[in-house]
Amino acid sequence: MLTAMIDQIAPQFFAIDMAATLDYYRDMLGFTCLGTWQDPPVYAIVARDQQRIHFRCAEPPAPNPDKYADELLDAYVFVADADALYMEYAGRGVEFTRALGDTPWRSREFVVKDCDGRLLAFGAQLE
Numbered sequence: 001m002l003t004a005m006i007d008q009i010a011p012q013f014f015a016i017d018m019a020a021t022l023d024y025y026r027d028m029l030g031f032t033c034l035g036t037w038q039d040p041p042v043y044a045i046v047a048r049d050q051q052r053i054h055f056r057c058a059e060p061p062a063p064n065p066d067k068y069a070d071e072l073l074d075a076y077v078f079v080a081d082a083d084a085l086y087m088e089y090a091g092r093g094v095e096f097t098r099a100l101g102d103t104p105w106r107s108r109e110f111v112v113k114d115c116d117g118r119l120l121a122f123g124a125q126l127e
Contacts, residue, residue, distance in 0.1 A: 008051070010051075011054070012056055014055075014116075015055040015057055016059065018036070018041045018042070021115060024115035025053070025114075028093070029048070029089070029094070029112070032048065034052070042056065043056050043057070060117075068119070071098065071111065071119060073111070073120070075121070076123065077120060077121065077123070079123065082100060096110055096111065097112070097113045106126045107123040108124050108126055109123030
């Protein structure tokens with residue numbers, strides 16, 4: 001019998017250029033940097049709406065040539081209002097690989113390609 005509950009999970013993404021990655025997540029996606037470690041930074045944590053992403057300086061894994069054609073996501077982010085977030089990101093010039101729309105699995109979502117080529121889906125449950 002399980003008695004402990006997981007409250008949150010935070011992905012750890014690799015970053016080649018930590019400063020550029022932190023700038024992108026602040027300026028384009030609206031995250032706040034909670035802290036960096038070492039100078040120059042080799043590790044950082046960003047947050048938005050109490051959700052965190054960790055970044056670590058490292059060479060990324062070998063590229064997958066089918067990543068974008070197959071829409072191989074790096075993360076799926078559940079949001080309350082996909083329309084509002086899509087409009088915010090569109091106003092900031094974020095690159096979308098899939099526009100906002102309803103899915104057969106009853107969500108309203110879109111996909112962003114970040115500065116390091118990661119694919120982040122943002123979606124809200126349809127009622």
